[in-house]
Amino acid sequence: MKIVFDLITTEFVIWVIAAIVLAIWTAYYLRKPLSFHDKHVFVTGGSGGIGKAIATEVIKEGGRVSLFARGQYGLEDAKNEIVLKTNCNPNSIQIFPGDVNDSLGTLTKIIDDSEKNHGPIFMLVNTAGYAVAGRFEDLSVDNFKAMMSVNFMGTVSVSKVVVPRMKNRGEGVVVLFGSQAGLTGIFGYTAYAATKFALRGFAEALSMEVKPYNISVTLACPPDTDTPGLIMENKTKPKETCLISDSSGVLPAQDVAKQTLEDAKMKRFLSTNGFEGKILTTVCCGMAPITSYFELAIQKGMKSKDLDKESRKYNLTKVSWKWNDNTICHSKMKV
Numbered sequence: 158m159k160i161v162f163d164l165i166t167t168e169f170v171i172w173v174i175a176a177i178v179l180a181i182w183t184a185y186y187l188r189k190p191l192s193f194h195d196k197h198v199f200v201t202g203g204s205g206g207i208g209k210a211i212a213t214e215v216i217k218e219g220g221r222v223s224l225f226a227r228g229q230y231g232l233e234d235a236k237n238e239i240v241l242k243t244n245c246n247p248n249s250i251q252i253f254p255g256d257v258n259d260s261l262g263t264l265t266k267i268i269d270d271s272e273k274n275h276g277p278i279f280m281l282v283n284t285a286g287y288a289v290a291g292r293f294e295d296l297s298v299d300n301f302k303a304m305m306s307v308n309f310m311g312t313v314s315v316s317k318v319v320v321p322r323m324k325n326r327g328e329g330v331v332v333l334f335g336s337q338a339g340l341t342g343i344f345g346y347t348a349y350a351a352t353k354f355a356l357r358g359f360a361e362a363l364s365m366e367v368k369p370y371n372i373s374v375t376l377a378c379p380p381d382t383d384t385p386g387l388i389m390e391n392k393t394k395p396k397e398t399c400l401i402s403d404s405s406g407v408l409p410a411q412d413v414a415k416q417t418l419e420d421a422k423m424k425r426f427l428s429t430n431g432f433e434g435k436i437l438t439t440v441c442c443g444m445a446p447i448t449s450y451f452e453l454a455i456q457k458g459m460k461s462k463d464l465d466k467e468s469r470k471y472n473l474t475k476v477s478w479k480w481n482d483n484t485i486c487h488s489k490m491k492v
């Protein structure tokens with residue numbers, strides 16, 4: 158609770174009020190959310206976790222989806238599950254077994270196939286990725302290479318095929334999956350956080366390049382999410398990493414999916430979950446594109462407070478409490 162009181166200063170309150178006024182103003186006059194109705198959405202990592210949850214939400218809105226993942230059986234199960242849950246026309250879901258790590262030629266063929274029946278891809282959602290946690294000395298160089306190749310290069314490869322098509326049509330949405338570990342380093346995630354930081358750099362630069370073509374980029378930065386991936390990842394987590402994860406909790410995949418789609422619809426650059434996510438993105442915003450006056454004002458309000466005037470450095474310990482505070486971790490460990 159202390160953190161909440163810490164943040165409230167007169168200046169902060171003024172900026173929050175300004176933010177609310179501006180947010181209402183933009184909501185009324187400038188923004189019309191995108192719709193996925195009758196649109197084709199291509200989801201990598203679509204057979205489970207967040208990918209499957211996003212596909213389900215898109216189908217509920219009357220969109221068409223293509224699910225892309227490694228296992229044929231997992232894809233079939235996911236398709237059946239979505240059909241049962243939403244009562245949709247089974248033809249609105251296509252499945253494509255494959256690996257984001259495949260060659261560009263193979264990916265191009267798959268994407269051509271997906272567009273044959275479902276029409277041009279309106280939104281690309283890159284959720285394929287995984288995490289292996291461990292202290293730096295316990296992770297192999299191969300762990301780094303493999304994670305980089307799936308989490309980062311996989312997203313780059315699929316986007317490489319899809320983005321030029323969107324540019325030609327003058328519309329589109331690209332959703333990339335970063336992580337809270339892509340905003341701040343976290344104990345045990347030397348490899349994983351590096352892949353997610355890479356994605357963030359990619360997303361920021363890409364969003365600037367494609368904006369004139371009416372294409373928006375949304376970088377989702379969820380905390381731990383209840384997915385099959387987390388079960389795998391939990392097996393490799395050092396105790397310290399568990400303690401840190403426990404402080405931010407585990408979200409259902411459906412919550413993350415809904416939030417991500419809501420932000421993508423509003424063309425927001427960063428998509429986060431909950432209060433902690435908001436604070437984290439605000440203090441770690443860097444030069445990330447500001448997509449609403451609300452974000453701008455909140456960032457201004459918080460910075461005026463946390464900017465240490467002498468050292469010109471943000472006092473991150475104030476706002477990221479447990480994240481960077483290894484003493485908390487270690488003292489808990491001794492108990």
Ligand SMILES: *[C@@H]1O[C@H](CO)[C@@H](O)[C@H](O)[C@H]1NC(C)=O
Nearest residue numbers: 258259260302303304306307
């Ligand atoms: C990705 O593909 C390359 C080349 O085909 C291969 O060497 C590498 O092992 C693959 N990585 C993973 C994680 O599958």
Ligand SMILES: *[C@@H]1O[C@H](CO)[C@@H](O)[C@H](O)[C@H]1NC(C)=O
Nearest residue numbers: 191327328329330370371372
């Ligand atoms: C931009 O894309 C949206 C859909 O994403 C479309 O409704 C709108 O007409 C496009 N605007 C222009 C100027 O092409």
Ligand SMILES: *[C@@H]1O[C@H](CO)[C@@H](O)[C@H](O)[C@H]1NC(C)=O
Nearest residue numbers: 387388391399400402403407
């Ligand atoms: C994974 O670990 C977190 C704590 O780090 C725990 O809250 C969560 O329930 C675990 N999830 C699974 C699926 O094992």
Ligand SMILES: *[C@@H]1O[C@H](CO)[C@@H](O)[C@H](O)[C@H]1NC(C)=O
Nearest residue numbers: 163465468472473474475476
């Ligand atoms: C940053 O904030 C923490 C917690 O409020 C405080 O203990 C620390 O002294 C602050 N550091 C600086 C440089 O102001």
